[in-house]
Amino acid sequence: MGMLAKIRRMHLRDGLSIREISRRTGLSRNTVKQWLRREGETEPKYPKRTQTSVLDAWAEHLESALRTDLHRPVRERRTAKALFEQIRALGFAGSYPRVVVWVRRWREQQANAPRRAAFVPMSFELGDAFQFDWSCEYLFVGGLRRRLEVAHTKLASSRAFWLTAYPTQSHEMLFDAHARAFAAFGGVPRRGIYDNMKTAVDKVGVGKLRSVNIRFQAMCSHYLFEPEFCNPASGWEKGIVEKNVQDRRRQVWREAAERRWPDFASLNEWLAQRCRQCWEENHHPEWPALTVAEVWQDEQARLMPCPKPFNGYVEHQVRVSATGLIHFQRNRYSVPTRHVNAILSLRVYPAHVELVAEGVQVARHARSFERDLTFYDWQHYIELVETKPGALRNGAPFKTMPEALQTLQRHLLRHPGGDRVMTQVLAAVPVHGLDAVLVAADLALEAGRPSAEHVLNVLARLKDGQIAPVETSTPSLKEEPRADVQRYDRLRETRP
Known part of the structure; x- marks a missing residue:
């Protein structure tokens, strides 16, 4: 459009001839005449010159x-180097820079392409809602680089958030994350x-219909909040917590990531x-003059009271093996041997497991989130070795x-029948307690020749209060005795 305006000014305003305009602009006279005849036309656009490239045959494969x-996670996407190696193995004879330039241009076109999706800004009242999401992170925990599942809980109004790291995304982790977040927020939206x-x-139904998990529904009923679920593949409906994942x-x-963590407890x-x-x-973001902490203080007053934490365990039915062990997630845990071959209730928590028989905790x-490990409690096998003492060695x-x-x-094992x-x-141990038995064992070892009778005797005396559990002080004399050799001579004297 700028060249057309320039030609019109030179011919109509300055009075230059078509030959002179052609000489000054470098355009042909026919082109100048054609542009001057069509006053309402715009400057013509000529098609770009097409050039063939050795990469044209591979463009469809690369795209x-x-x-x-x-559709893959960012960490798993192939780089231009990986794509070049892939097509070179298939017969591509071009160079690596050509592939880099082509991939860069394609990604720029995708980034500049118009987006049809439009979103409505959301606004929430104080104490109205919170948003929850998981993210995947990698840190060194316990000397190993581990994959962490991080629970993000964020108040939609004040933007206060809470992070908790777990090894998995199972139910017990989900319940524990809510309990920690609500305790930190000082209430429940x-x-x-x-x-x-x-x-x-x-199960996801039509529209907003959902088949909610029973245990999750029990947690919502405990904390008295109403769960709402986004449409499938519509993460923008909880965009506040989605942005929190990137910001954190x-x-x-x-x-x-710059530190090394001994365990999950220290990390959390x-x-x-x-x-x-x-x-x-x-x-x-809505009130820049205020910090998140200041807005959270106002929202805390409008939250529902926080009840005691939800007992968020996951229950499994397990059978005790002949060796007094139960199997869970490729690990083994001991149980009192009187429950061998019985079916017990295994209650799984984020940090520990409990075994329950007829409503009573037995172990x-x-x-542990490692694999192929066995965890014993030696007191579970005392009743068994009373009948099989040879297994003690x-x-x-x-x-x-x-x-x-x-x-x-x-x-004791150095002697027969030890x-x-x-x-x-x-x-x-079950009768007197572990602490008392340890004290008695220490006293028996100090005597030099320990025996079962000695230990049981000390236990009985401890129970009666005749001796102190541990005696370390040495008695001292106020007046030391004097050596008197004349006493012996006086004893030899005969009495009249």
Whole structure:
């Protein structure tokens, strides 16, 4: 359009001839004449010159691969280098820079392409709703690089958020994440907004119809909030917590990745402190003059009271093996041997597992997320070794006994029948308690020649209060005795 206006000014205003205009502009005279005749026309656009490239035959293959990668996680998408190696193995004879330029242009075209989706800005009242989502992160925990499932709970109005890291996304983790978040927020909002995660929704129906998981529904009933679920593949309906995932990766997880964490407990403790720091540092997007912490204080007054934490365990029915073990997630946990071959209730919590028989807890172990490990409680096998004392010498559970009992066992097993003597000592643990037996074992070892009778005697005296549990002080004399050799001579004197 600029050239057409210039030609019109030169001919109509300055009075130059068509030959002179052609000489100055470099356009042919026929072109100048044609443009001057059509006053309402715009400047013509000529088609770009097409150039053939060795990459044209592979353009369809590359585009198909790039479109496929759009549906993959960002970490799993192929780079231009990987695509070049792939098509070169299929017979591509071009160079790597050509592929890089082509991939860059294709991605720029996709980024600049018009988006049809439009969204309505959302606004929430104080205390009205919270949004929940999971994210996947990687950190060094316990000396290994592990995949973490992080629970994000965010108040939709004040933007206060809470992060908790777990090894998995199972039900017990979900329930624990809600309990921690509500305790940190100081109350419970009236609604909770979720996507259609499997721990909450058993089946997605038409429209907003959902078949909600029974345990998840029990948790919602406990905290008195109403769950709402987004449409499938519509993450923007909970965009506040979706944005929180990206913001925390830039703010919190970058710091966490620079450190090494001994366990999940220390990591979650640091996350709790870091979340509160972010509340003080971040300004509210709708009220920039206020921080998130200041708006949260106003919202806290409008939240429902927070009840006691929901007992969010997951229950399984397990059978006890002949060795007094139950199997769960490729690990084994011990149970008192009187329950061998019985079916018990296994209650799984985020940090521990409990075994219940007829409503009574019979065993408790710290939960492990490793594989192919066995966790013993040696006291579960005391009743069994009373009838099978020979198993005490090489029994795997008894290798976890306290050091005092292991030392006593080594002394007793040196003599014939020492295994039976040791079972008498172990049989006293359920009766007198472990602490009392340990004190008696220490006193017996100090005597130099320990025996079961000695230990049981000390236990009886401890129970009657005749001796102190541990005596370490040495008595001192106020007046030391004097040596008097004349006393002997006086005794030899005969009496008249």
